[in-house]
Amino acid sequence: MEWNDQELNRYLEENCDPQPEHLLQIERDTYLNTVLPRMLSGNNQGRFLSLLSKLISPKRVLEIGTFTGYSALCLAEGLAEGGKVITLENNPELKTRVEKNLSLSPLGERIEVVWESALDYIPTLEPGLDMVFIDADKVNYPNYFKLCLPLLKQNGLMIADNVLWSGKVMDPKEKDEDTRALREFNKLVSGEKSLQKIMLPLRDGIFLALKK
Numbered sequence: 001m002e003w004n005d006q007e008l009n010r011y012l013e014e015n016c017d018p019q020p021e022h023l024l025q026i027e028r029d030t031y032l033n034t035v036l037p038r039m040l041s042g043n044n045q046g047r048f049l050s051l052l053s054k055l056i057s058p059k060r061v062l063e064i065g066t067f068t069g070y071s072a073l074c075l076a077e078g079l080a081e082g083g084k085v086i087t088l089e090n091n092p093e094l095k096t097r098v099e100k101n102l103s104l105s106p107l108g109e110r111i112e113v114v115w116e117s118a119l120d121y122i123p124t125l126e127p128g129l130d131m132v133f134i135d136a137d138k139v140n141y142p143n144y145f146k147l148c149l150p151l152l153k154q155n156g157l158m159i160a161d162n163v164l165w166s167g168k169v170m171d172p173k174e175k176d177e178d179t180r181a182l183r184e185f186n187k188l189v190s191g192e193k194s195l196q197k198i199m200l201p202l203r204d205g206i207f208l209a210l211k212k
């Protein structure tokens with residue numbers, strides 16, 4: 001059977017839970033006031049992240065790439081008591097917007113935003129992460145993989161967004177550095193024996209990898 005992406009996406013959205021009001025507000029504000037609003041996860045993917053978090057009930061979640069705070073709030077939905085999300089963002093221009101957005105939900109108090117480059121900050125973290133969501137600069141995906149894998153707990157989940165990169169990863173004619181890095185990342189994940197993994201064609205492609 002064939003379908004076009006728009007049709008499929010409309011159907012997926014129709015059958016997905018609606019996003020909570022605070023996330024709808026953040027989505028609207030992001031589309032009105034930021035330059036690349038499509039970076040935001042959106043309803044389908046956000047509900048997926050929330051569901052994964054509720055299945056795991058994590059104590060420690062690391063997100064790489066906060067943007068306007070949408071996905072951090074989704075990941076926080078399943079936190080265990082006393083748990084928190086650390087989210088990394090290196091664009092200080094987003095600070096006022098992120099603070100305002102996180103204050104829209106009580107979950108915002110369980111999110112720590114670190115305004116540093118992820119490559120500098122991740123090596124300072126203690127091991128024992130329950131979830132990692134990789135969603136920042138594509139060129140560094142292989143580095144994020146290498147830095148985060150040893151920090152993940154047994155049964156910890158690594159999630160990576162944009163792994164299909166609009167299909168470019170499958171097209172040998174595409175040779176830009178983001179596409180190359182994503183291909184390398186996908187290879188690293190799929191070849192890693194300590195992980196049970198599956199790539200899903202949700203939105204721009206999501207890799208899920210559980211540490212055995």
Ligand SMILES: C[S@@+](CC[C@H](N)C(=O)[O-])C[C@H]1O[C@@H](n2cnc3c(N)ncnc32)[C@H](O)[C@@H]1O
Nearest residue numbers: 039040041065067070071089090117118136137
């Ligand atoms: C795709 S957006 C994140 C979207 C967000 N996770 C969501 O779903 O709503 C990627 C973000 O990563 C940030 N970023 C890029 N390189 C980074 C780095 N080296 N360290 C920390 N953040 C970075 C960008 O400024 C951008 O806001």
